């Protein structure tokens with residue numbers, strides 16, 4: 001099993017950092033895709049003379065697309081890579097390995113998207129309507145295709161098909177949740193573009209109220225497909241593993257809450273648009289448009305959080321745990337110890353009171369730090385600081401039983417003891433002196449708990465049962 005240098009961010013949980021970046025990135029990227037489609041629609045309105053203001057909108061709107069999606073999307077995209085390799089180098093490595101050429105294809109489309117978009121931006125005033133349309137279609141198709149490729153790779157993490165057994169790229173890519181996720185994201189993209197467009201329209205100077213209303217009414221057509229969201233959402237829920245589903249639908253309060261946020265925000269946006277379209281009088285002023293945009297961001301955040309969270313304890317279901325250990329490596333690590341082969345020293349080694357606590361700190365870094373912090377978000381001192389020593393030992397050794405969305409403990413009895421000492425020492429506010437604890441009787445008891453828990457993750461049934469609580 002390979003070890004990579006691990007970066008920690010103090011009280012910020014690593015998963016949250018990636019998640020937070022991811023949400024901003026997804027929101028911008030989906031906006032860029034929907035924006036492409038929306039511009040095609042407006043170019044068509046302009047060309048056919050159906051909407052004399054379409055041209056103005058197009059020229060104002062596109063500048064913000066370029067600024068927002070190219071610069072911000074590209075920057076957050078790079079930031080995603082930068083943090084991913086610090087947090088989950090092995091997961092990214094496995095995915096690049098599995099989808100090498102497909103990922104290269106995605107980047108190719110992204111390059112086409114950028115080139116077509118930039119060409120349009122630079123030359124639109126000089127181009128004929130036909131040439132404009134060609135560039136816009138090239139832009140939108142390339143943008144959507146890059147979604148197509150990345151979506152297959154991401155949905156693979158939750159439903160990898162038969163890939164873990166046969167390494168079939170085809171089965172991994174065209175996996176069960178790929179289509180509903182793709183359609184859902186396409187709708188989200190259109191809705192996001194429409195919402196941002198409403199803000200942009202409000203910001204165009206010297207349009208009369210009536211003109212604004214007309215343009216907004218046009219863009220609202222891009223909100224109408226939201227009606228199909230429940231369909232694709234239900235499809236997605238239907239194909240996701242039953243245990244993950246049970247987490248979302250009540251098993252984990254936090255995840256259910258986030259699902260609620262996603263659905264609630266989408267409902268609010270949808271009802272507002274439906275009401276307006278129905279009455280034929282949709283007026284959205286700047287404040288409302290900004291509020292709807294914020295709701296859109298909230299919906300994206302909720303949905304992405306749920307999608308990421310439902311995978312636990314895996315980053316690639318049944319193939320790699322969240323802490324970058326493969327399920328079939330746990331047995332060996334139970335023998336050798338979790339960090340026997342970890343070549344990376346502690347940065348602040350001198351600040352620990354003894355070798356056992358240093359060892360515990362390394363075990364924490366390897367097995368726990370991807371989902372926990374010491375004393376910040378999901379902090380171990382908050383969760384287990386007040387426990388008795390034996391409670392800590394037992395619950396750490398039987399990790400997948402303690403909470404079935406944690407992986408089995410991938411180390412030996414000494415590792416458990418060291419980790420328990422480390423958490424106790426942290427909870428005691430890092431005293432300068434700390435006793436070393438190596439009682440053979442206690443180690444035997446820990447070994448008993450490790451054996452009892454076994455080396456397999458909690459079964460789907462156990463996870464579903466916990467999800468009903």
Ligand code: HEC
Nearest residue numbers: 312313322323367368371383384395396402403405406407
């Ligand atoms: C896949 C992510 C993940 C990994 C890896 C992980 N945990 Fe957890 N753990 C969680 C989550 C999520 C919770 C729930 C926190 C809550 O209930 O607020 C949790 C809860 C806990 C709790 C509280 C349990 C309870 O009954 O209240 C303890 C203790 C704990 N983890 C210890 C550990 C230790 C020690 C490790 C490393 C050996 C570890 N975890 C690895 C995600 C993880």
